Amino acid sequence: MATVTFRNVSKRYGAITALDSLDLEIGDGEFVSLLGPSGSGKSTTLNLLAGLISADSGTIHIGEREITHLPPEQRDLAMVFQNYALYPHMTVAENIAFPLEARKPRPGKDAIARNVSLVAETLGIGNLLARYPKEISGGQQQRVALGRAMVRDPRVFLLDEPLSNLDARLRVRMRRDLKELHRQIGSTIVYVTHDQSEAMTLSDRVAVFAHGQLQQVAPPREIYENPVNTFVANFVGDRETNFLDGILEGEKDMLFRSGSAVIKLGTQRLKNASQKVTLGVRPEAVTISRNADDGMCAEVIMTELAGAELFVYLRLISGQEIGMRCDPREVSLVTGETVSIRFDPHQIHLFDQESGQNIA
Ligand SMILES: Nc1ncnc2c1ncn2[C@@H]1O[C@H](COP(=O)(O)OP(=O)(O)OP(=O)(O)O)[C@@H](O)[C@H]1O
Ligand SMILES: [Mg+2]
Structure with missing residues (x-):
């Protein structure tokens, strides 16, 4: 079970409380967005989960397993960042295969090729495998980055603003694709964004952050129709309340x-x-x-x-x-x-x- 549980997790940087006593439970296979303005603690939450930074207090579990102090590579997650830097000297296929090539023991050539083509088909980039990153569009590059994460078949996907480098139209398209992808693979996804419409359209539930504090976590509709406070009421919605x-x-x-x-x-x-x-x-x-x-x-x-x-x-x-x-x-x-x-x-x-x- 790839549930994710934060219990009373805090992270401080000197006088700044980046994350204040977070309690959050994410269900197996659930798509949850962490939404909030700049500096609200979204990336901190994701980086704590990924193991890129360590918590000052509290515990984090994936399923039954406590991972609070485990190194990133033992957490069985895959992360896709905003700047999804592909390796420019490698083809699309080689980029996607990279995490498998690095695995010990290394899977056989055939197994890797099969895996790569399966992932590429799922993402609709099966015809681009021989190209280099500079020969494909931004949206296609984003898909390759997703593929590189998917090929590891992680228990949880962490995505930090993965669409923010794309133009508005493409972002909307990719949203739909991501949602469809989630339906197909059924993995738990934790998705960071400051774009409320992205969070609202993609997620099963939205967790709204402000000043390092979780304000509300609920399905998009409930967040919209029943905001717990003026902050949520104003932040969610494409026009001001x-x-x-x-x-x-x-x-x-x-x-x-x-x-x-x-x-x-x-x-x-x-x-x-x-x-x-x-x-x-x-x-x-x-x-x-x-x-x-x-x-x-x-x-x-x-x-x-x-x-x-x-x-x-x-x-x-x-x-x-x-x-x-x-x-x-x-x-x-x-x-x-x-x-x-x-x-x-x-x-x-x-x-x-x-x-x-x-x-x-
Ligand atoms: N390494 C660091 N050293 C000091 N302060 C930090 C560090 N990382 C984050 N912070 C602070 O912690 C707070 C939360 O930062 P965080 O990166 O989680 O915000 P965010 O919600 O992801 O914002 P954004 O939308 O701008 O990415 C901010 O006030 C930030 O300045
Ligand atoms: Mg951030």
């Missing part, structure tokens, strides 16, 4: 009041009846209100037509800016126009104003 500070009033029919804006929340189940809250609402949960008395007055500051979606920047009377995302076939607005907007009450998140924790 709108946040409004205000107070809660009433019990049965709860109201949120922020300056002159009043939002009916209906009945909410709150963990603690915090009065000062931050309301979070994603741009797609903001709509034009047909019914003026349930909406808030807002002025259109700017519109952005991005293919299939229209993004509208609005300003409330309080001066607060709100982003709204809508269908350009249904909504047309001009700058300077005043509209009435509303938030979908089912897609509103309430956070404690001090701690930023979700209180719903």
